[in-house]
Amino acid sequence: MSQDNVGILQLLLLGLLVAPGWAAYKLQERYSWNQLDFAFPNARLKEQAMASGDYIPQNALPVGVEHYGNRLFVTVPRWRDGIPATLTYINMDHSLTGSPELIPYPDWRANTAGDCANSITTAYRIKVDECGRLWVLDTGTVGIGNTTTNPCPYAINIFDLATDTRIRRYELPGVDTNPNTFIANIAVDVGKNCDDAYAYFADELGYGLISYSWELNKSWRFSAHSYFFPDPLRGDFNVAGINFQWGEEGIFGMSLSPIRSDGYRTLYFSPLASHRQFAVSTRILRDETRTEDSYHDFIALDERGPNAHTTARVMSDDGIELFNLIDQNAVGCWDSSMPYSPQFHGIVDRDDVGLVFPADVKIDEMKNVWVLSDRMPVFLLSDLDYADTNFRIYTAPLASLIENTVCDLRNNAYGPPNSVSIPKQAVLPVGPPLYTKQYRPVLPQKPQTSWTSSPPAPPLPPSRTYLPASSGPVVSSVSVSTNTVGPAGVEVPKAYIFNQHNGLNYETSGPHLFPTHQPSPPGGQDGLKTYVSARQSGWWHHQ
Secondary structure (H helix, E strand, O other): OOHHHHHHHHHHHHHHHHHHHHOOOOOEEEEEEOOOOEOOOOHHHHHHHHHHOOOOHHHOOOOEEEEEOOEEEEEOOOOOOOOOOOEEEEEOOOOOOEOOOEEEOOOOHHHOOOOOOOOOOOEEEEEEOOOOEEEEEEOOOEOOHHHOEOOOOOEEEEEEOOOOEEEEEEEOOHHHOOOOOOEEEEEEEEOOOOOOEEEEEEEOOOOEEEEEEOOOOEEEEEEOOHHHOOOOOOOEEEEOOEEEEOOOOOEEEEEEOOOOOOOOOEEEEEEOOOOEEEEEEHHHHOOHHHOOOOHHHOEEEEEOOOOOOOOOEEEOOOOEEEEEEOOOOEEEEEEOOOOOOHHHEEEEEEOOOOOOOEEEEEEOOOOEEEEEEOOHHHHHHOOOOOOOOOEEEEEEEHHHHHOOOOOOHHHHOOOOOOEEOOOOOOOOOOOOOOOOOOOOOOOOOOOOOOOOOOOOOOOOOOOOOOOOOOOOOOOOOEEOOOOEEOHHHOEEOHHHHHHHHOOOOOOOOOOOOOOOOOOOOOOOHHHOOOOOOOOOOOOOOOO
């Protein structure tokens, strides 16, 4: 059989395996596990590892995902004993779907806990850049909460995916961390060439933002900005029927905009214990001299609305941001050419079983979306039922996900009338935990979304200018004013013209650097509440 025929058969097989999901959900389940398995060199070594406690399947929780070529990377932190590898991947040529074994990357030796100079002890979220480099921050930690030890320092590890070799290791200096530091999220900013690259790291419990320059091989820290701290009113969570408090959780999820007209990107971020998004130009973050005098260069945007905690976000190269909504078992979206306000936030998919805690969201080089769900609060606070499916990886084209949502400006921003729909916010039950020794969802069924139950029509090619190829259907009743004329005489919303850069004018200095489409907070920037929380004992290193 020819290679072409083999490829066609593989695609047909995949279609048969995942096609039923299209009837109900936009995201398609690609991989799933009751418990994680690892690709040991042989069965004897696997049995020895289980007998010695080096491998305890029930202790492994996946938290990060990234796709590149024929590999899907998955990270597994060493929160508990028995995690044989923290940085792993799936060979997608060999495992089209199902519950594949995780292969250590780049090999077993590089995943040896405590071998600081040569290995990675614990990895959380990772990023592949457009230069074919995999960026991995090793936290150097083993354990979680009160059991945490730090056998190794925080270190940035960068791999060349063409040769599967580590090309750089950089230890964060002591001035860039503090005793409370916990970093799980990374954003990578490539500018005019592959040497013009920076990485940004969110210090969730040390309340800081760290910049690293590839070219300079140097890092610096932005500390103690009030926007890095948790909101004291947003520390209560309800996920999978479990009520818990993550009140100390500061700056966490981050995304980077496309390069703006000034040659820089915008970094968007949110504290975990918050419903609000903030922004800053990478022009500030790339400048080591601005670490102490950049307060007014950070921008406060609007709140997302109720039940809107998020731990992961990503933005496409045409400005569509996706973010997980952990309270709603959902993935949300926002078109960054529009104001950051609830009426411009959509739900691309929701599943009260399969998307319980969608821990990570990524967009790959082909504009396919990857979502990892892992039921993390149940793992941490109760007990997973290992006879049930606990971990899932979903995928779908970005264009299909946003179709017929408020984020799809090609279809719903220019029709008569010009209106969009606001997905109804899900309110999860509050009260005693619904999950104890077994995981048995008793949450409401997935609500009807704005798309029909039949498979959606093939999406139109993405438009970098967000201009429509044709008018789309009327979805609902929230109007958007359209009395401004845009390119080629097309009538467009006012917000489109002003918000090409979301109203962030980084060339203006002074204390009133707020997007014009929303008022300054009461009392100006100094009127913003600052919440400083002393670190207390307990479990919190959970993302």
